[in-house]
Amino acid sequence: MLEVSNLACSRGDHPLFSGLSFSLGAGELLQVQGENGKGKTSLLRTLCGFMQPVAGEIRWRGENVEELDEDYYAELLYLGHHNAIKDELNALENLQVSAGLAGGELSEKEALVALRRMGLKGRELLPVKVLSQGQRRRVALARMLVSQAPLWVLDEPLTALDVGAVGLIQELLGEHLARDGMVIFTTHQPLAVVGVETRHLILS
Amino acid sequence: MKKMSLFALLLLVIRRDLLLAMRRRADVLTTLVFFVMVVSLFPLGVGPEMDMLRKMASGVVWVAALLASMLSLTRLFAADYADGTLEQMLIAPQSLSVLVLGKMVAHWMVSGLPLVLIAPVLGLQFDMAPPALAVLVAGLLLGTPVLSMLGAVGAALTLGLRGGGVLVSLLVLPLCIPVLIFGAGAVEAVNSGLNPAANLELLGAISVLALVFTPWVTAQALRISME
Numbered sequence: 001m002l003e004v005s006n007l008a009c010s011r012g013d014h015p016l017f018s019g020l021s022f023s024l025g026a027g028e029l030l031q032v033q034g035e036n037g038k039g040k041t042s043l044l045r046t047l048c049g050f051m052q053p054v055a056g057e058i059r060w061r062g063e064n065v066e067e068l069d070e071d072y073y074a075e076l077l078y079l080g081h082h083n084a085i086k087d088e089l090n091a092l093e094n095l096q097v098s099a100g101l102a103g104g105e106l107s108e109k110e111a112l113v114a115l116r117r118m119g120l121k122g123r124e125l126l127p128v129k130v131l132s133q134g135q136r137r138r139v140a141l142a143r144m145l146v147s148q149a150p151l152w153v154l155d156e157p158l159t160a161l162d163v164g165a166v167g168l169i170q171e172l173l174g175e176h177l178a179r180d181g182m183v184i185f186t187t188h189q190p191l192a193v194v195g196v197e198t199r200h201l202i203l204s
Numbered sequence: 205m206k207k208m209s210l211f212a213l214l215l216l217v218i219r220r221d222l223l224l225a226m227r228r229r230a231d232v233l234t235t236l237v238f239f240v241m242v243v244s245l246f247p248l249g250v251g252p253e254m255d256m257l258r259k260m261a262s263g264v265v266w267v268a269a270l271l272a273s274m275l276s277l278t279r280l281f282a283a284d285y286a287d288g289t290l291e292q293m294l295i296a297p298q299s300l301s302v303l304v305l306g307k308m309v310a311h312w313m314v315s316g317l318p319l320v321l322i323a324p325v326l327g328l329q330f331d332m333a334p335p336a337l338a339v340l341v342a343g344l345l346l347g348t349p350v351l352s353m354l355g356a357v358g359a360a361l362t363l364g365l366r367g368g369g370v371l372v373s374l375l376v377l378p379l380c381i382p383v384l385i386f387g388a389g390a391v392e393a394v395n396s397g398l399n400p401a402a403n404l405e406l407l408g409a410i411s412v413l414a415l416v417f418t419p420w421v422t423a424q425a426l427r428i429s430m431e
Contacts, residue, residue: 047297050430074297082288089220100216101289103297105208115259117388 001025002047002151002182007056009042016042017203018055026150026180029173029196031187034203040186041081043203044155047184048078060151061201074103079157083140087129089113091139094128098143108145114145119165133160141165144172152176154185166191208300217306218313224283225314231279235315236322239272245327254331262332262340262391268386269319269344273351275374276315278369279427280307280359294430300423308349308356308419316348332391338396339404343387346407352420354379360425382410 001023006057008018016039024030032040047058049065049072058065065072085094092111095126099106115124118138127135137160144152152173158166166189174193185191192198207263225232246264247257284290293303323344327337358376362368390403 048291050291050294052431070297073295076295078291078295080288080291082286082291084288084292086220086224086283086287088224088291093220093223096232097216097220098292100208100213101292101296103208103213105212174328 001061001182003059003062004047004059005022005059007043007046008054009046009051011039011042011053015054020056020201024151024182024184026182027177027196028182028199029177029193030182030184030199030201031191032184032201033186034106038203040203041155044078044184044186045080045154047153048076049073050101075149076151076153077102077143077147078153078155079143080142080155083136083158085128085136085139088127090125090127091120091131091142092124094139095142095146098140099146102143102147102149104146104148106186110146111142112144115139117145118142118168134162134165137161138165141169141172143166144169144176150181152181152183152185154183156186156188158187158189158191170194208298210298210424213296213298214302214306214309218310220363221307221310225310231276232314232318232424235272235276236318238275239268239319240322240326242268242271244329247329248312257330258332258395261327262336262388262395264330265323265326265340266345266347266388269323269348270351270377270380270384272319273315273348273355274373275385276311277355277359277372277376278362278381280356281363282359282368285363285429289431290426294427299427304360304426305419306421307424308353311356312349312352316352320348325375333395336391336394339390339400342404343390343400343407344361346404346411347383347387350383350407350411351376351380353414356422357418357425360422360429363426365431383407386410 003023004020009016032043034040042051046053060068060072095115096106097109112124118141120135120138123131123135128139141157154159157169170193176183177193177196243265250256281290294300296303320341323341324337327340355376358372362372365371386403386407390400393400393403
């Protein structure tokens with residue numbers, strides 16, 4: 001369970017938000033909302049430990065994440081604005097490397113199954129640089145299929161995706177939440193999961 | 205999915221970086237061609253006096269190796285930084301230092317090892333004696349990993365800065381001076397009939413010291429650069 005208390009963030013000298021408190025329990029879906037520049041991405045990056053909060057505390061299962069460090073990262077999946085995939089590698093190699101960095105050894109078979117489910121059948125062995133933006137995003141999002149982390153932090157996961165892929169992401173989120181996972185995400189597109197109430201956190 | 209051991213992770217990073225280098229061969233060749241060019245310019249510039257060339261050979265090769273290894277440093281973390289892979293490395297549940305060590309090893313294999321292998325050929329241009337050549341190669345073998353490791357610290361500190369390329373050279377080159385002194389000193393010693401072991405041992409000691417501290421320092425520098 002993720003608890004955030006009295007969090008304040010700033011970008012350089014410019015304060016973004018302060019006094020932010022919320023908690024996220026098993027099976028909960030939280031959407032962070034706010035206009036451009038209100039600190040949605042900064043909040044997610046702070047949750048991942050890329051940025052230090054100005055004030056406040058982030059706790060995971062009751063312990064401060066700075067003290068948990070690698071134990072916290074083992075339970076975290078982060079998908080950012082950047083796809084974190086290499087143009088020179090193919091989809092299969094990319095997925096295996098990402099899974100490796102996240103601490104798991106992924107067999108070729110498991111990786112192929114995940115890529116096919118993401119609608120990349122026949123594209124597994126092409127260098128990613130010949131794929132379209134949407135297909136690259138799908139390669140990046142295939143990490144959601146092979147991840148065993150309970151906490152998903154997704155920054156604009158739907159960018160460049162078509163309607164079919166958006167449906168697939170909703171399905172994946174549903175499965176993850178049903179496994180008692182937690183999701184915190186930002187998006188400017190409508191995203192809802194059947195049978196789960198989306199909680200909203202508004203930054204203003 | 206099986207859990208990955210630290211050693212498997214190290215191999216994964218090395219394999220990935222080597223694969224990327226193989227698919228971007230131009231980058232690898234630039235370093236090597238630069239090294240060969242710089243070393244070959246000296247005989248043309250100072251004239252074909254064998255005595256003088258023999259005397260300056262080790263110094264020229266070492267300085268050229270130092271400059272060549274600076275060329276590829278900016279690329280060490282820049283690509284991973286730009287496409288978001290570095291963010292994923294920072295939140296890797298294993299040690300970031302091990303990931304960094306993997307990148308250092310791959311960088312050395314791509315930009316340091318070719319220099320070591322081509323150095324004897326370049327030494328012949330300077331009419332170096334076989335024992336001196338052997339010591340030169342041994343010295344480069346011990347010294348070039350240090351250049352990659354110290355370079356990684358500089359590359360991590362200047363990550364995302366404009367003009368980082370020049371800055372990293374200014375930061376790293378002074379730190380490489382001991383490597384240059386002992387590396388060239390070993391060849392000097394064998395040329396004047398002394399035992400080069402002391403110089404080579406000191407180079408080895410510097411290597412071990414760098415191996416222990418630089419991965420951790422680089423990891424800390426990366427965390428600071430990502431903020």
